[in-house]
Amino acid sequence: MKLLHEGTITNQVLHKKLPFSMKRLYLEDLPVIEQIQAKVIESLPEKDSLQALATEEFLFILNERGLMVGAFVEDELIGFRALLIPEIDEEHLGWDIGLPPEQLRKVIYQEISVVLPEYRGNRLQQKLAEVIMKELPNLEEEYRYVCCTVAPMNIPSLKDKFTQAMHIAALKEKYAGLQRYILVKDLENPLGHYSDHVTAKLDDLEKQQELLREGYVGIGFQLVQGFHEIQFAKPVL
The missing domain is CATH 3.40.630.30 (Gcn5-related N-acetyltransferase (GNAT))
Structure with a gap:
């Protein structure tokens, strides 16, 4: 082996x-x-x-x-x-x-x-x-996009994905009504530059949804007074 x-x-x-x-x-x-x-x-x-x-x-x-x-x-x-x-x-x-x-x-x-x-x-x-x-x-085929889902509040899994330079692209109901982040990495054209950095509390899914609708993506964590907040930013294409 x-x-x-x-x-x-x-x-x-x-x-x-x-x-x-x-x-x-x-x-x-x-x-x-x-x-x-x-x-x-x-x-x-x-x-x-x-x-x-x-x-x-x-x-x-x-x-x-x-x-x-x-x-x-x-x-x-x-x-x-x-x-x-x-x-x-x-x-x-x-x-x-x-x-x-x-x-x-x-x-x-x-x-x-x-x-x-x-x-x-x-x-x-x-x-x-x-x-x-x-x-x-x-693998036999070539793949460009690596995607996954992560449950909100699952900090270890989110850290794992952010470490791989994946970003949150959407927050949707999946698996019969469970809220899940959809993360992605474009292997051919990975995001590298961002503007308009803001944060949202980990449990404030409404604000996160609003930021995603406005074209922001989730790119990492920031500790604010001992609590994790998700960093959002707009990709510079």
């Missing part, structure tokens, strides 16, 4: 550094993938902050409709990250960010990303993102 990354990682319970590696996951890994997802969901105080994948969705990804990368300590899976090639339907995130129909096939989703609680605090989600995005060009 081809190793995609090797390094060391700290087990926060044992307070011990351990060697770890990353490799691509396949159909035979499905049982342990679902076990890890269940453990992570069980550890979350807010269960709906993570949009879990069903067995059928994992099968869809593992049957060459995307790719998954896992992190291992010895032979134990401790976290994974997935990319999904989506079906083009009415729920496609490309519609939410205003893409024309001919560009929808250029969209790939960053799907679920999970890390066991005892290995959090190692920037493992970010490392998994770096490795899986390096694997993206190995």
Whole structure:
């Protein structure tokens, strides 16, 4: 099995550094993938902050409709990250960010990303993102837009996406009425310059909606009196 990354990682319970590696996951890994997802969901105080994948969705990804990368300590899976090639339907995130129909096939989703609680605090989600995005060009088709959804108030996941230079392009109801940010990164023409910087409180979704309608995008966090606020700005095209 081809190793995609090797390094060391700290087990926060044992307070011990351990060697770890990353490799691509396949159909035979499905049982342990679902076990890890269940453990992570069980550890979350807010269960709906993570949009879990069903067995059928994992099968869809593992049957060459995307790719998954896992992190291992010895032979134990401790976290994974997935990319999904989506079906083009009415729920496609490309519609939410205003893409024309001919560009929808250029969209790939960053799907679920999970890390066991005892290995959090190692920037493992970010490392998994770096490795899986390096694997993206190995897929048969070429993709220009990387999209994902994140629940409002899910600060760790938003930080992860902002670190990857993704930006909030929309805030919509998804998944049967749940509010979700839709984030995107244009791999061919990433945003780099902004003007008119403003902030909005993390829980003020009405103001955020208004800013998005006015052409702002969400680009990061700012701490104001100890509380996170989302930074919005207008792209300079």
